[in-house]
Amino acid sequence: MNQWIKKFQQKWYVWALLALGIVLFLYSNREQEEAPSLPIQLTQATEQKETKEEKQALSFVVVDVKGAVVRPGVYELAENARVRDAIALASGFTKEADQTKVNLAAKVHDEMMIYVPVKGENAPTSASTSDGKEQIDINRATVEEIQKIQGIGPTKAAAIIAYRQEHGPFRKVEDLLNVSGIGEKSLEKMKEQILIR
Structure with missing residues (x-):
């Protein structure tokens, strides 16, 4: 009878250790599955926050586009915009425009006047x-x-x-x-x- 009790106790220890091992294995896998979602959520929240801050930080300038453009007028552009963006807002050049006299890559600034001369005309200085x-x-x-x-x-x-x-x-x-x-x-x-x- 004593031997039978000892064998039962040994088997019980083995089963208990096996059960504990399975629980630990399942628990560690669960942690690994859940772990990636937290940084992804944090990253998305951070990206959304940065986008809002960028929009708030973005300021605008007002420019006056004159001369040989389809729709001369006053336009609002992002502070980092270029002259080409202002010309695009004015619906582009007319057929008579002398595009060689306009620096399309120049950065715009507030209160800037962009004058597009017609062919053969010099921009007024x-x-x-x-x-x-x-x-x-x-x-x-x-x-x-x-x-x-x-x-x-x-x-x-x-x-x-x-x-x-x-x-x-x-x-x-x-x-x-x-x-x-x-x-x-x-x-x-x-x-x-x-x-x-």
Whole structure:
């Protein structure tokens, strides 16, 4: 009888160990199956949050498209848009447009005027104010035209052109302070003569 009890106890231990092994195996598999879903859910939530933040961070600029485009007008674009995007909003070029005079890759900036000349026409580099004073488009003017601005000689005019070629168009009059030789006092004197398009 004692031997039978000992055999039963040994079998019981084996069965208990086997059952414990099966439970542990099933539990570890369950954890592995559930684990991937948590990071995926976190990733999706993070992506959704980033998308919302990107939309909030995205700001807009307003540009005025004139000249040889199908629908001239004022358009709102994303801040990182290019001139080609503004032309597309204006329904593209007309047949008479001189596309070679327009830099489609240039970045747009707020209050920018994009002028598309007709073939044979040069884009205007100056305009007149209501009181008849001439304003020079600092982003298109030649060295000679820039020298018409009070206080700008050949050296400063060349520096303005060099800066423009290296850094792209001026976005606001105050950007001229980045040009060597132009300070706040001289900028104040010439401010009314400068046109930014």
